[in-house]
Amino acid sequence: MRVLVTGGAGYIGAITVRTLLDAGHDVVVLDTLEKGHREAVDPRATLIVGDVGDREVVRAALRGIDAVMHLAGYIEVAESQEHPAKYFDNNVTRPLVMLAEMAEQGVGALVFSSTAAVYGEPERVPIAEDARTVPVNAYGDSKLRFEHELDLAVGSWGLRSVRLRYFNVAGAWPDGSLGEAHDPETHIIPRILGAIAGGRREFEVYGSDYPTPDGTCVRDYIHVCDLARAHRLALEHLHAGGVGAVCNLGNGRGFSNLEVVRACAEATGVPVEVVLGPRRAGDPAVLVASADRALEVLGWQPERSDIGEMIADAWRWCQSSVQ
Numbered sequence: 284m285r286v287l288v289t290g291g292a293g294y295i296g297a298i299t300v301r302t303l304l305d306a307g308h309d310v311v312v313l314d315t316l317e318k319g320h321r322e323a324v325d326p327r328a329t330l331i332v333g334d335v336g337d338r339e340v341v342r343a344a345l346r347g348i349d350a351v352m353h354l355a356g357y358i359e360v361a362e363s364q365e366h367p368a369k370y371f372d373n374n375v376t377r378p379l380v381m382l383a384e385m386a387e388q389g390v391g392a393l394v395f396s397s398t399a400a401v402y403g404e405p406e407r408v409p410i411a412e413d414a415r416t417v418p419v420n421a422y423g424d425s426k427l428r429f430e431h432e433l434d435l436a437v438g439s440w441g442l443r444s445v446r447l448r449y450f451n452v453a454g455a456w457p458d459g460s461l462g463e464a465h466d467p468e469t470h471i472i473p474r475i476l477g478a479i480a481g482g483r484r485e486f487e488v489y490g491s492d493y494p495t496p497d498g499t500c501v502r503d504y505i506h507v508c509d510l511a512r513a514h515r516l517a518l519e520h521l522h523a524g525g526v527g528a529v530c531n532l533g534n535g536r537g538f539s540n541l542e543v544v545r546a547c548a549e550a551t552g553v554p555v556e557v558v559l560g561p562r563r564a565g566d567p568a569v570l571v572a573s574a575d576r577a578l579e580v581l582g583w584q585p586e587r588s589d590i591g592e593m594i595a596d597a598w599r600w601c602q603s604s605v606q
C-alpha cells in the first residue's frame with residue numbers, strides 16, 4: 284500500500300515509517316519538522332515538509348495514497364493547559380482540513396494516534412475502550428474531539444478509521460538508531476536517562492501521596508516497536524475491508540514511578556536518588572490498559588512487554604544520540 288504518515292519525522296512516526304517500509308509498503312511523510320527531525324525520516328520514504336492544515340500541500344501529498352496514518356500533533360499536557368486554543372487548532376482544526384481533502388479524493392482509510400488521556404481519571408482499571416471519556420487536560424480533550432470528527436466522517440462520507448489509544452510509549456529501535464527526542468522532554472523514562480547521561484544523580488518524582496501501593500503514579504508502558512506493529516496491523520485490517528474500531532494499546536500491567544526509576548538505575552548500572560516533589564496537575568493516579576480489543580480486532584499482542592528491555596533500548600538510543 285501507499286501510505287501517507289503525518290508526523291512521520293517525530294518519535295513514534297519515524298519508527299512506524301521504518302516498520303511500514305520494512306513490511307514492503309510505500310510511505311510518504313508529511314511533517315512540519317517543527318518538533319520532528321529530518322534525519323529521523325527513513326531515506327526510503329518521501330518527505331514533504333508541510334502542515335496538515337495546508338489544503339494545497341495535503342492535496343498534493345494525497346495523490347496516489349491508499350490510506351493515511353495521522354500521528355501529527357502537539358503532545359505536551361502542561362502546555363495544553365496553558366494554551367488550550369493552540370492544541371485545539373493543531374490537533375483538531377488543522378487535521379479537519381486534511382479530512383476534508385481525504386473525502387474529496389476518496390481516501391477512505393485512516394489510522395489515528397489517540398491517547399489514554401481521553402479517559403481522564405478512570406473509574407476502574409484496567410481501562411477498556413467503553414469506559415467513560417472525561418479528559419482532565421486540554422491535550423486529551425483535543426484528541427477526543429478529533430475522534431468525534433472521525434465518527435461524523437463515517438456517516439457523512441464513509442471514512443473507516445482505527446483509533447489507537449496509546450498508553451505510555453517507551454523504548455527505541457532496538458539497535459539504538461531511532462528514539463525519542465522531544466524538546467522539552469516530558470516523559471519519565473527519557474528524562475531519567477537524560478539525567479543519568481548528563482551526570483545528574485537526583486531525579487524528582489511528582490507526587491508521593493497517590494492512592495497506589497508506593498504513593499507514586501502508576502502507568503502502563505508499551506514498547507514503541509510494538510506500537511508501530513499495531514499501526515501496520517491496523518492499516519492491513521482496513522485494507523482487507525475491516526470496519527472502523529477504537530483500540531487501546533498497552534501491556535495491561537502498571538509500573539509506579541518509583542519502580543521505573545529503579546528499573547532505569549538497574550538497566551544503566553547507575554544509582555539514582557529520588558526526590559519526592561509535589562503532584563503535577565492533571566495526572567491521574569493509575570492508568571493501565573485492557574488491550575483485549577486490539578487482540579480481537581487486529582490480532583495484536585505486545586511482544587516486548589519487559590520494561591527492562593524498553594529502558595535498555597532507550598538507553599542505547601540515549602547514549603548514541605548524546606555522542
Ligand SMILES: NC(=O)c1ccc[n+]([C@@H]2O[C@H](COP(=O)([O-])OP(=O)(O)OC[C@H]3O[C@@H](n4cnc5c(N)ncnc54)[C@H](O)[C@@H]3O)[C@@H](O)[C@H]2O)c1
Nearest residue numbers: 290293294295314315317318319334335355356396398452
Ligand atoms: N509519546 C507518547 O507517549 C504518546 C502517547 C499517546 C499518544 N501519542 C500521540 O502520538 C503522536 C506522536 O507522538 P510523538 O511522541 O511521536 O510526538 P512527536 O512530537 O515526536 O511527533 C509529532 C510530529 O508531528 C509533527 N507535527 C505537529 N503538528 C503538525 C502539523 N500541524 N502538520 C504536520 N506535522 C505536524 C511534528 O513536527 C512532529 O514531528 C501524537 O499525535 C501524540 O498525541 C503519543
